[in-house]
Amino acid sequence: MKTASTSHDATQTQNRPHLELVGDDIQVPLVQGGQRRYINLDFAASTPALVEVAAKLDEFLPYYSSVHRGAGIKSQISTSAYEGARETLRAFFGALPTDTIVITRNTTDSMNLLASCLPVGAKVVAFTSEHHTTLLPWQRSKGSVHYLTMPKSASQAVEQLSDYLRGQPDTTLVAVTGASNVTGEIWPIAELATVAHQYGARIVVDAAQMAPHLAIDMTALDVDYLAASGHKLYAPYGAGVLLGRADWLDSAEAYLRGGGAVDFVTPTEVLWSRGASRHEAGSPNVIGAVAMAAACETLAAYGMDELAEEEIALADYARRRLADVPGIELYRLWEPEAARIGVVPFNLAAYDHSHLAAILSAEFGIGVRHGCFCAHPLILELLNVSDEQATSLREEIKTGNRPRLPGAVRMSIGVSTTRDDLDYLVNSLTKIANEGPSWTYAIDPNTGEFTPAPDPREWPDLPITLDRTT
Incomplete structure (x- = not known):
């Protein structure tokens, strides 16, 4: 994260470490061809390691x-x-x-x-x-x-x-x-x-x-x-x-x-x-x-108070920009002015949350989270899922079926997030809202999630075993 302009002593600022993450510069393939720098907006799920x-x-x-x-x-x-x-x-x-x-x-x-x-x-x-x-x-x-x-x-x-x-x-x-x-x-x-x-x-x-x-x-x-x-x-x-x-x-x-x-x-x-x-x-x-x-x-050493100030400002910026995307719905439990960290859940009209997350990844190289985020009661409340609907889902799961659960897409920021990253997310969502996806997608029978169909992206040749069936 870039150091914000503050009144701190210049020497103290110079001595603060630069918060750099392993893999910040990774290029990822896109389904339509080419590569771009991976935009990680999934820090709330798991974070990369700091270089230090x-x-x-x-x-x-x-x-x-x-x-x-x-x-x-x-x-x-x-x-x-x-x-x-x-x-x-x-x-x-x-x-x-x-x-x-x-x-x-x-x-x-x-x-x-x-x-x-x-x-x-x-x-x-x-x-x-x-x-x-x-x-x-x-x-x-x-x-x-x-x-x-x-x-x-x-x-x-x-x-x-x-x-x-x-x-x-x-x-x-x-x-x-x-x-x-x-x-x-x-x-x-x-x-x-x-x-x-x-x-x-x-x-x-x-x-x-x-x-x-x-x-x-x-x-x-x-x-x-x-x-x-x-x-x-x-x-x-x-x-x-x-x-x-x-x-x-x-x-x-x-x-x-x-x-x-x-x-x-x-x-x-x-x-x-x-x-x-x-x-x-x-x-x-x-x-x-x-x-x-x-x-x-x-x-x-960086300063947690300084970090919080920078991230909260970025989060406020993200919410303002996202609110302008056509067809988007942002979710919150408390009043708009409540203090928040950089976590923003949303949905885009006409798109299943899994479908939207797959498009952002495959066509734009953006990593987000989607689903219920291990907080089913809260998601049901935010999405206004009725008790009757919840009961129906629960009973269907008891029979051994796996119905598509209601959910959302979650953007979350971390120490390497910049305004450019957030602008790119907003521009990508706006393009999806106005033009739709440029690729075809289908539900993967192994995962129950939307994936590109076909998916021509080549994965890196890593010296470890990768199981592509899960």
Whole structure:
């Protein structure tokens, strides 16, 4: 992302890293012939690696070895790097010195881990607008879960939670998102935390979308638990993190049972470790942890407040430009002036969301996301799908059929997004709206998605196996 013109000291600005991504200059084939630079507008799903992250990993890889108990110098270096990553994550997210930092696979893994650690009889409350990661894990916990209806504003979210907890003061945990992966709305985390604590509940924040775009200080927000993913944070190497209070984590059964999670084992008894290792059985993802920490260090050096300011300005620009496309419909849950990260869902008249995404990719080299974005209740609400329609879809799926689900196209921005990229998207959508596609498309029987028919694009010759049937 280009540095915005600000009043910062010139020397400080010069010392900030340039946020460059691996693959930024990749050329992709178009169905009509030729190539063009890939326009990545799918950052909310998964992000490329920062160049600095890849470079740091290249330097570290020769020293990679086993961790925790290895006597060799490589093992000692790898252990130090792994534990150092944990402390970098603590600092980046503003966790307390007493908080436990568990390295996981991703946000979903983190939330399921926390669900497994809830006290017996725990009562959890979440909003139905949540990503499935924040909506579903509690159904497998040792207690119960209650879902609040979708709020129409940030203030209404706080009011709804307060009203519910006033009537259910024995609620154990409040689960909320930091920023919506569908509409981009930034949730009032500090206010929700205050309400939760007022009634004796704890709060966990799904920060998968929040972490790459906004500064987070768990201590200032008074958040008890926070989950995030490296693959959303410009470190797509298979690691995530759960940060938070130690007592539930120390008293729960180990999330996984195996080596590394124990202090002593006999055929009849196991003494489980305390702290993060209790839930990190098996050989940990050292590379993923180091990569995530490297990304956090790079973003922190750039300045998360500066990054947020730049991205929010870009997002506002995108929404204004997209609104002028003929036949487009933009979706939001809250009022237009609500604070949002750079996530914009939309549909274009007369086009199925899968069809439109396929056209943007095949004819224009633009990568977007489409579908329900792992937030089915929210999508049904935004698209005004009736209860009767939802029931019909559900019953058809139960029979083994796969009906086409309602959905949208989602544009999401990241550190490499420019106004030129957004203008190109708008111009491409306008061309589609006015002239239609220049190619033919059909539903792929293997995926149920629209694809070019025929598809003459040649894929790169990579030194790995590619399965083109999925």
